Amino acid sequence: MDGGGGLRLNMNTLDYLILALYFVTVLGVGFAARRAIRTSVDFFLSGRSLPAWVTGLAFVSANLGALEIIGMAANGAQYGVMTVHYYWIGAVPAMVFLGIVMMPFYYGSRVRSVPEYLRLRFNRPTHLLNALSFAAAQVLIAGVNLYALALVMQALLGWPLWLAIVVGAAIVLAYITIGGLSGAIYNEVLQFFVILAGLIPVTVIGLVKVGGVAGLMDAVKGSKLGEAGLHAWQGTGSTDNPLGAHWLGIVFGLGFVLSFGYWTTNFAEVQRALSARNMSAARRTPIIAAYPKLFIPLVTIIPGLVALVTVKGLGAESGSLVYNNAIPLLMRDLLPNGVLGVAVTGLLASFMAGMAANVSGFNTVFTYDIWQAYVQRDRSDEYYLRIGRLATVGGVVVGIGTAFIAAGFSNIMNYIQALFSLFNAPLFATFIIGMFWKRMSAVAGFWSLLLGTLASLVTYLGYKFFGWFDFNSDLEESFWGAGIAFVTVAVVAAIITPLTRPKRRDELEGLVYGMANTTLADDSLAGDAAWYRSPVLLGGIAVLLAILFYLPVF
Amino acid sequence: MSEHSDRDRRQRPPHEAHDPMVEETEEERSRSAAARLFDIRRVIGGLFVAYGVIVGLIGLFDSQAEIDKAQGVRINLWAGLVMLVFGLLMLAWQRISPPEAPAPPGDDDGR
Numbered sequence: 001m002d003g004g005g006g007l008r009l010n011m012n013t014l015d016y017l018i019l020a021l022y023f024v025t026v027l028g029v030g031f032a033a034r035r036a037i038r039t040s041v042d043f044f045l046s047g048r049s050l051p052a053w054v055t056g057l058a059f060v061s062a063n064l065g066a067l068e069i070i071g072m073a074a075n076g077a078q079y080g081v082m083t084v085h086y087y088w089i090g091a092v093p094a095m096v097f098l099g100i101v102m103m104p105f106y107y108g109s110r111v112r113s114v115p116e117y118l119r120l121r122f123n124r125p126t127h128l129l130n131a132l133s134f135a136a137a138q139v140l141i142a143g144v145n146l147y148a149l150a151l152v153m154q155a156l157l158g159w160p161l162w163l164a165i166v167v168g169a170a171i172v173l174a175y176i177t178i179g180g181l182s183g184a185i186y187n188e189v190l191q192f193f194v195i196l197a198g199l200i201p202v203t204v205i206g207l208v209k210v211g212g213v214a215g216l217m218d219a220v221k222g223s224k225l226g227e228a229g230l231h232a233w234q235g236t237g238s239t240d241n242p243l244g245a246h247w248l249g250i251v252f253g254l255g256f257v258l259s260f261g262y263w264t265t266n267f268a269e270v271q272r273a274l275s276a277r278n279m280s281a282a283r284r285t286p287i288i289a290a291y292p293k294l295f296i297p298l299v300t301i302i303p304g305l306v307a308l309v310t311v312k313g314l315g316a317e318s319g320s321l322v323y324n325n326a327i328p329l330l331m332r333d334l335l336p337n338g339v340l341g342v343a344v345t346g347l348l349a350s351f352m353a354g355m356a357a358n359v360s361g362f363n364t365v366f367t368y369d370i371w372q373a374y375v376q377r378d379r380s381d382e383y384y385l386r387i388g389r390l391a392t393v394g395g396v397v398v399g400i401g402t403a404f405i406a407a408g409f410s411n412i413m414n415y416i417q418a419l420f421s422l423f424n425a426p427l428f429a430t431f432i433i434g435m436f437w438k439r440m441s442a443v444a445g446f447w448s449l450l451l452g453t454l455a456s457l458v459t460y461l462g463y464k465f466f467g468w469f470d471f472n473s474d475l476e477e478s479f480w481g482a483g484i485a486f487v488t489v490a491v492v493a494a495i496i497t498p499l500t501r502p503k504r505r506d507e508l509e510g511l512v513y514g515m516a517n518t519t520l521a522d523d524s525l526a527g528d529a530a531w532y533r534s535p536v537l538l539g540g541i542a543v544l545l546a547i548l549f550y551l552p553v554f
Numbered sequence: 555m556s557e558h559s560d561r562d563r564r565q566r567p568p569h570e571a572h573d574p575m576v577e578e579t580e581e582e583r584s585r586s587a588a589a590r591l592f593d594i595r596r597v598i599g600g601l602f603v604a605y606g607v608i609v610g611l612i613g614l615f616d617s618q619a620e621i622d623k624a625q626g627v628r629i630n631l632w633a634g635l636v637m638l639v640f641g642l643l644m645l646a647w648q649r650i651s652p653p654e655a656p657a658p659p660g661d662d663d664g665r
Binding site: 014017018021022025028029032033035036037038039040041042046047048049050051054109110111112116119120182186189190193194197200201204205208209333334335336337338339341342368372373377381506507509 | 580
């Protein structure tokens with residue numbers, strides 16, 4: 001493996017002090033959260049006690065992992081301004097939808113996880129299918145995140161890969177095993193700020209270097225992206241644009257099926273909202289998260305573009321000039337010691353945030369949805385708390401294994417991520433139909449999810465390996481695959497439901513639209529009724545801002 | 555919200571959940587220690603004050619070469635200052651509005 005010597009940063013003692021201070025703080029937060037854990041809900045859902053701003057920032061931070069920072073800056077350099085679609089249409093509307101429409105069902109039914117919703121709404125086979133695929137996805141993706149973390153530590157700091165993997169895993173393991181979800185969430189909030197503290201100086205100095213926003217725009221016009229690199233929608237009437245995507249694909253594929261699938265059913269995200277202290281806070285969680293999400297492109301895409309126009313030869317197939325190194329290269333070129341230490345800390349924080357989200361999602365689903373539901377019923381709450389801690393250790397160990405496998409076959413990373421993104425669209429379709437069509441039967445739920453997932457899988461494999469289908473790009477495949485899966489779920493549900501027995505009314509209470517939970521106590525706190533805490537209003541403003549943000553870069 | 559709030563539902567335990575596993579967990583919540591969780595604003599504030607001081611001090615003594623590397627911006631000084639102010643604001647926020655109420659917020663479901 002290439003050590004990426006060209007990326008090596010000139011870290012001095014003070015930079016390392018900044019990094020060390022962060023690691024110590026993260027571990028301290030884990031230990032300090034320990035005293036707040038007595039029950040399994042304390043461990044897995046922070047006792048459902050957190051305020052909305054904490055869960056909201058954790059919600060966005062859980063997604064600010066490896067892919068996000070490094071990947072979106074790379075996309076910025078490669079596709080230009082079109083990358084904003086991943087934020088403004090590909091995330092914000094789905095987050096708002098989750099808060100306004102879906103959260104009442106999740107939080108109101110008191111389910112402890114997203115798969116558990118499927119057990120109550122449909123049946124155990126549907127539940128087991130989803131619980132197993134989610135658990136497997138989380139440990140494997142945790143491994144991918146860990147590998148990415150180790151690669152950065154190796155390239156930037158010169159640490160050997162194995163050491164970086166073990167150190168990264170040990171820190172995450174320690175603070176989650178000890179501090180549970182509170183440890184994870186509190187650290188995510190801290191990470192959110194540290195990540196920003198690291199990215200903002202890179203962005204600012206980058207902009208100064210290219211002569212401000214105007215200078216950047218001029219330079220991009222003269223780059224290999226050209227004028228097209230500055231527009232989000234222009235040229236999407238065909239697929240002749242940097243992203244190779246038609247506006248229909250962007251709106252329905254990315255904006256609807258892909259992003260809704262990811263944001264609304266991914267338990268690693270939804271878990272943050274379930275840990276909120278009441279319904280109002282739970283609903284506001286993803287909506288509060290939507291606000292930082294609106295602005296994150298400023299500190300990912302702008303550095304990507306700056307790297308494109310200032311780093312000669314960026315965009316190489318391999319070596320240290322690949323697009324993925326856009327941000328590390330800028331850090332090397334522009335940051336003096338001091339802020340350099342903060343930036344490295346922010347980068348490492350982002351990798352750990354991603355991995356921690358996967359691990360804390362995994363231990364919950366493993367304990368509640370696999371162990372308690374199918375292996376050991378009716379044990380004491382202490383017992384499940386212990387299983388949760390063991391599951392955390394197990395999850396991290398498997399993650400380390402995956403990281404080492406990924407180190408051996410780096411393509412595996414891409415396949416793992418592609419593979420699990422296949423599960424999102426059919427899952428979302430099953431949820432949304434199940435939530436709004438109360439007649440949909442349990443049997444239909446199972447077959448819809450299974451056949452939808454298979455449809456998604458066949459589309460992917462048929463395109464990638466067997467040449468059955470032809471798409472312009474991987475991105476277009478994912479749009480179409482998601483759309484096909486969605487339609488499959490809908491059709492299967494429509495065919496099977498009339499032939500099978502419906503769920504009883506009382507079984508659906510609180511789980512389905514129009515079957516409101518009439519016993520749900522009003523859990524609102526003083527101040528929740530304030531107009532500025534209305535989820536609908538906050539969500540509406542977020543969507544409006546997303547639309548307005550598009551105007552200057554149309 | 556609508557009329558199907560019929561009799562049988564009234565006899566259920568005070569918790570909304572009607573699944574045995576969910577219910578057991580809900581019942582355990584009376585033992586919850588979540589109220590003992592500390593306030594994260596203190597940690598964020600503390601870390602950023604420390605970062606602000608360290609980076610700001612580095613900035614005071616930056617050499618010309620370092621300033622040139624950052625395109626003439628005294629970035630350490632500025633970043634240190636901003637982080638310091640941010641950290642102090644976090645601490646001040648915690649002072650002004652301390653975490654709500656001694657009652658564990660998890661305990662809000664009408665017990």
